[in-house]
Amino acid sequence: MNDDDLDVAAFTAAIENFNRFYIRLPMLEKLSFTTLSVLDTLAQRGPLRLTDLTRTEQVSQPGITQLVTRLEREGLVERRPDPSDGRAVLVHITEAGRLIGRSRHEDRTRHLVPLVARLTAGQRRAIAAALPALTRLAELGQETRST
Numbered sequence: 637m638n639d640d641d642l643d644v645a646a647f648t649a650a651i652e653n654f655n656r657f658y659i660r661l662p663m664l665e666k667l668s669f670t671t672l673s674v675l676d677t678l679a680q681r682g683p684l685r686l687t688d689l690t691r692t693e694q695v696s697q698p699g700i701t702q703l704v705t706r707l708e709r710e711g712l713v714e715r716r717p718d719p720s721d722g723r724a725v726l727v728h729i730t731e732a733g734r735l736i737g738r739s740r741h742e743d744r745t746r747h748l749v750p751l752v753a754r755l756t757a758g759q760r761r762a763i764a765a766a767l768p769a770l771t772r773l774a775e776l777g778q779e780t781r782s783t
Contacts, residue, residue, distance in 0.1 A: 661747045670695060672740060674703060675712060675733045683726035685718065712736065 659669060670693060677692050678684065684692070690700045704727055707713040712733035718724040752760060 658744070661744050667736065670703060671707065672736070674700075674707065675729060675737055678713065678727060678729035679734055679737050683716070683728045685724055685726060689727060707733070 673693055674689060677689065681692075686697070686700055686704060689695075689704070690697050693700060695703070704713060704715070708715060710732075712730055714728050714730055715725040716728055718726045752763075755763075
């Protein structure tokens with residue numbers, strides 16, 4: 637392997653280990669992973685039909701309908717008619733739903749700051765240098781999921 641090669645298996649293991657830790661960080665808002673994922677998807681992608689949420693969240697149609705109904709009752713999302721098809725509805729995130737996402741981001745940042753401080757300067761620089769590539773990798777993954 638030369639310097640340009642990436643050990644994808646090692647990268648995958650590192651991402652999985654980090655994700656295992658990251659998604660379990662304590663949070664002020666006690667919400668399920670699926671709830672947080674739906675709110676994040678709506679915040680990032682904008683209003684979506686239930687069928688689109690079923691695909692992106694990998695949840696059954698009845699499951700996503702039930703979840704959206706609960707989130708609507710809690711004031712985190714709202715359903716509005718789809719302007720392009722009066723028979724369909726679009727699920728929109730509310731400001732309260734956005735606040736949950738911002739709160740989760742702030743909680744995670746608060747937990748990561750002392751851990752990042754324990755890394756060496758070289759390790760922090762390596763993470764900083766990898767951010768553009770990781771961001772692009774996430775974009776490519778989103779593009780792949782959207783098609």
